[in-house]
Amino acid sequence: MSILIPVAVVSGLGLVFGLGLSYASKVFEVKVDERISAVREMLPGANCGACGYSGCDGLAEAIINEGVHPSRCPVGGIAVVNAIADYLGIDEGSIDVNVARVLCQGNCDNVVFKYNYLGIEDCHAANALAGGMDACSYGCVGLGSCKKVCQFDAIIVENGLARIIPEKCTGCGNCVAECPKSIIKLVPVLSGFTVKCNNHDKGVIARKNCKVGCIACQRCVKVCPSEAITMDNNLAVIDPEKCTNCGQCAEACPQKCITNTIVKRFK
């Protein structure tokens, strides 16, 4: 008896609740798509918004509801895309693994200053005042606005110049959008030689303002065996498709503004 009553009471409750809950969940059923949360789990969870949706949740919803391809997420890399594609049973597609690169070498030693900036440490703030304190109006301001938006700690600013650590960069593109000088570009990781300058001034002016800027002397254009280099408004541009990474341009450049940026990890 001393066992029966308690068992009856509690399991009776259990039965009632079991029935009630099951019944209620049937009556009040609201459909949710489990796939969304599954996909959400697979995404990296950085919520960086690089995909163009409101964070990872947004992309997960879009992948399921709008059929957006998982390669929209530039952060997770192939592994994530594969996993999601496997889960959904769709084609993996191709994703370009990009990495950000700062197209400027004008640190405090190389570039000439035009004024003494007193104000908030922020590139936009300085840029609003006559385009920043560097005499070269195209170059890195060096106050680290890009660094503030990089969620992966991939940017360091040293000696007035932003530098990206390619091993950490996921290619999310946040910094690209943030830089007031638009000198950060996403390039395929495997592209090697890059003109690390963004200056479109005439050679004379460029030389006056910066020790390592492109002066449009065209030596690289002439020396390139694969015709991968063209001049765009006083600035040499290398087409990564054509570039064979031979490195002759870098040697020819008198300003040393072409460098081999290929990273060991990706070799």
Place this chain on the structure above:
Amino acid sequence: MKELFAILIGAILVENFVLSKFLGICPFLGVSKKTSTALGMSGAVVFVLVMSQAVTWLANEYLLEPYNLEYLQTITFILVIAALVQFVETVLKKLMPPLYKALGVYLPLITTNCAVLGSALIFVERNYTFIEAVVFGFAAGLGFTLALILFSGIRERLETADIPEAFKGMPITLVAASLVSITFIGFAGLIIG
């Protein structure tokens, strides 16, 4: 009436669940980042506390006491609470989507919130009547709300504060809770009634 008032003030200020009784700390720490979420959670807690006090009181009075089954309090109460919460959640989701949107996400979290079961255990300990138990639940919920809202304001301020690396996140939150708790000691000697 005076009794009820004493219970009300007592549970809100003197024996504040969070700050002096240590009940419901998890949601207090987890959901106090933003005042808006804190409001949502508080609403849900008050709601569930009042309902669960009523239901558990009835269960205790009519199921357990008659058969001398006090030792089954824990299991019965928690079962009743879990079922209640889940039921409310399901119903709200269907019938009152706006309210569900506001409170719903917090509901499942409340099952494992000490405050709900704790206040049930406390009314048993103190032999409260039905009304007293419900008022106590309501007051405990208000006390929780008060602490949570004040704390969420503080945490929003901490968000942009220049906190030492090691203390960022939970540690500073706990230290802040400690300071808030010190200030509530002021109420400890409140003579009610």
Place this chain on the structure above:
Amino acid sequence: MKFQGFRGGVHPPQAKNTMECATVRMGIPEKVIIPMQQHIGALCQTMVKKGDTVKVGQVIGNSDAYVSVPIHSSVSGTVTAVSERIISGSNPVVCIEIKPDGLQEVSEDVKPPVVDSKESFIKAIRDSGLTGLGGAGFPTHVKLNPPKDAKIDTLIINGAECEPYITSDYRECMENTENIVEGIKNVLRWTGIPKAMIGIEDNKPEAIKKLKKAVENIDNISVHGLKTLYPQGAEKMLIKTLTGREVPPGKLPSHVGCLVMNVASVAFVAEYLKTGMPLIKKRVTVDGSSVKTPMNIEVLIGTPVGEVFKFSGGFVSEPAKIIMGGPMMGISLYSDEIPVMKYTNALLALNEKDGKIPEENVCIRCGRCVSVCPMNLLPFDIDRLVKANQYDDLDKYNVMDCIECGCCAYTCPAKRMLTQSIRLGKDALRRKAKK
């Protein structure tokens, strides 16, 4: 009339050293540099090229856009360069550099306009090249032609001149009183606005007296002394003080039936209607701790500021900072090659001590910035969020309402760069909106 006033404001030291300095006319400079954008609105296209000869008053830049005004040559001479330069903003602006020939030959296009209707009046104002001379540089013809549904009942003439140092508007009132009154009459006549109010801060009693006298016999123009309180001259504050009306956020003065013009702007209207000579010169206050002789100078637009300083007698000490405009709102220049522009009303050269901005300390939450902000904003909070890069929460703080008066940063004991921070926040919000 009851003083309604606005909330907040500060009392920076007035330093109006040049009150009694009658305007001196400066001659023709070695060269003039005329930027193709000296106003809010569309950039002007250059109408001349290198090597062309130009005459005084000749249109050298113009645009088809409505919100834009033509730009005239202030000298006669030869165009020596058309090139992009950085003036003060982030983007380079096309500038025309002219080497004066010293003859100041006037263009044949310069002749008094024929005004016989509102339309022809507006057109004449546009042709005059007038943009607000109060400092904002908004094309006046746009202002004078408000949307059809806006019923303007008051023309407000801004003679507040609340910034420290500057006295150019005061000199305008003292030296050009008739033109001010006549300009007002013209504007009233052609726009159909029934009455005008002139507002002048009460630290300029002479100007108030003089203008009062000038409008003695005119019913619909009145002169009002205003409490000396920065930023009394900001149009929203002025409207509030004079009429008690508050211009709602994001709305224009016309929304509350007002139109605000600077005293120099109206005086120029009168002058132009009489002579047809477009806007090619500007009265500028030269002052600051590095300047030897503070004075008011009438300068041809396009004159490099270095030459203006030289004309005034040079420096007592090497300037550490040059400001175009007042110390509260003005723009600091990176070079003395920057030219005087239409909206330039003062040039200040400060020495090392005055030019340096103290370092930022942490906010002590003293609340001073909140209590001085005339727009009722919470500058410390905006600053806090901007510094933490939390732009998402910024919308709630009405950042866009800020008129950048600088009261908050001026008053902050921790010397926080609040106004700059808020500008940064505005900038970020604009960028976000664009995205």
Place this chain on the structure above:
Amino acid sequence: MFKDIIKPSIILFLVCAVMTGALAYVNGVTEPIIDENNKIAEQESLKNVFSDADNFLDAKTGEELKTEGIDVSDNIEKLYTAQKDGQSIGYVVSVFSSGYGGKLKILVGIDNDLNIKGISLVSHNETPGLGANAANPKFTDQFLGKAPQKEFNVVKRVPNDDSEIQAITAATVTSKAVTKGVNEAVALVRSIVGGA
């Protein structure tokens, strides 16, 4: 139907049944022990305040005393009769009082001659280090001995006579609360044994 409703319910039912069964079993084992523990604990605590006694009769509650026509204050919880060798030699009164942090429960042992034999704070919620020091013998021992004709009084200095109780520093509230409880207990016993 079965899969959606009946099956979950049955399973929950079974889980509950099995689990409660186990519980009821454990309870069956522990219940007597717990009861025994409680009894022993009660006797111990009574003995603590009345060490001469060897047995305590079952308690009468405040209500019961009232029905017997004895004038008791509402704060009296229970009255135990202390026996030695089957003879009633005194009483133990369990009395409530309200202190700084809420209710205090005090046991006061008083013999038939109105000598206070012992005092203990059975439960309290006073601040450790302040009010909680009232549980120390250093404080409670002040009450031992013959109960005063009038009442115990709390003072904040060195007591002049036996009816004065020196308050614990910075915990006057607690000191007064305990004293009030003792006074009520003495009053009750006094009214039972009469005069003396």
Place this chain on the structure above:
Amino acid sequence: MAERKKPISVLLNGLIKENPTLRLLLGMCPSLAVTTMAKNGLGMGAAATFVLVGSNLVISLIRKIVPDKVRIPAYITVIATFTTIVHLLLAAFLPELNKQLGIYIPLIVVNCIIFARAEMFAQKNGPLLSVLDGLGMGAGFTLAITAIGSVREILGAGTWMGIPVTVNLFEPAIMFILPPGGFLVMGFLVALFNKLADKKDKSLECETGCEAGCPGCSKAANGGEA
């Protein structure tokens, strides 16, 4: 969960890397409420460990047959049973400790650690691993709250496990055994632990530890924003 877990690592996991109290911040109420003395920490820890092991075992055994709809009530029933058993045992054999721990013993049932482990671990793993996980987590919990209890007892009462240790060193500061002291000591210990524990692994730090939707974790906070 494709990868196989090593029993040892499962056991040790709870001690440091995922210490339920100091890293995942689960079950905060007992961690704060009963830790006025080191002894209470030990007792509470032992009781909770018993419940953890028991419920993990039973749940991992029945996980396959319990349908989703009644999963929560079923698990809770199991946990509540073990809690009550502990309660009864304590009352019978350690009545003093039972009195000290008060309502926090029955409250073990809502201790997030236990439910979280049921959902996160026992639900997905076999009985052996689940028991080990329970042991590890329980040990981690015990260790943590005993540590908190020790600090509070020494600073606040000048004793350790009831033995006076600071007699003439300093007057103990009572605040440490009152509620504010609980929060304060906990805060410092969590800070210390964060520093000691795997630094790189920042994501674990309190915010995303718990996947059971337990209140302490960021899911709760984010849920409200969504």
Place this chain on the structure above:
Amino acid sequence: MENMLYVSSSPHIRSEVTTQRLMLDVIIALIPAAFAGIYFFGLRAALLIAVTVISSVVFEYLIRKMLKRNTTIGDLSAVVTGLILALNLPSTLPVWMAVVGSFFAIVIVKQLFGGLGYNFVNPALAARAFLIVSYGARMTSWTPPLTVANDIDALSYATPLGALKEGGQLPNLLDMFIGNIGGSLGETSALALIVGGIYLLVRGVITWHIPVIYIGTVGLLAWIIGPDGIFTGNPLFHILAGGLMLGAIFMATDYTTSPMTKKGVVIYAIGCGVLTMLFRLYTNMPEGVSYAILLMNVSVPIIDRCTKPARFGGKAHV
């Protein structure tokens, strides 16, 4: 132009007021109260003041060093905290406890949260609360002022509010005004505190709102809730007693822990007044100023949130 020009965003001028100057003014304003404390409680008071000020500054220096941050002792806020803490202590407090108080104020309440401007409760008051809770007996053993010391039992001297609670002899109002009563070493002399307060007002360091509304609320409530029914209270007694003057003039006005807007300040000051009287009249504690201010400190973020000024030309947004 040979040298590089400075370029910065407007405004280009700044007012004379600096953080350091404000703190210096507060220190100056506290000097009369400090001297009154030394006069009434003797050299022990001077010792405590010196110890808390020095230890506060040293802790501030050390902790900033430890956290590898810039040194901030130059802004003098640590001196203010130390000074105010000292004025809140009974003159008999053991010196090491005062040092522990400074540690709590500077390290735990202030610097852990980021230092000046970031703490959300008043450091000195929180430290006082910590000491009261931790060493209650020591923190409430008042000695009489030296001026009346000889004839009364030194250990059990009551503060006016203590006397009110216990039904002792109430001091006369003049003694209370001058400071010839028991209490914390800096709170007794209303005269000295008011002199300091006027200095702060004149220097524009504080506005009248908080002190006047706070004290006014206390006076009003004291008058309304009198011992013999409604409107029979003695407002002056409550105004001069306890730490109200010190609290209202120097502690409730602390920038960092008071609201930012005028409306907020009014709510805050009324709240302080109401809570003070609640604590004084309805709790076992004789004194309520500390906890009242601390509780209002804690409410400041929410007050700030609810009192955003109305937008110029429109309704407040959110």
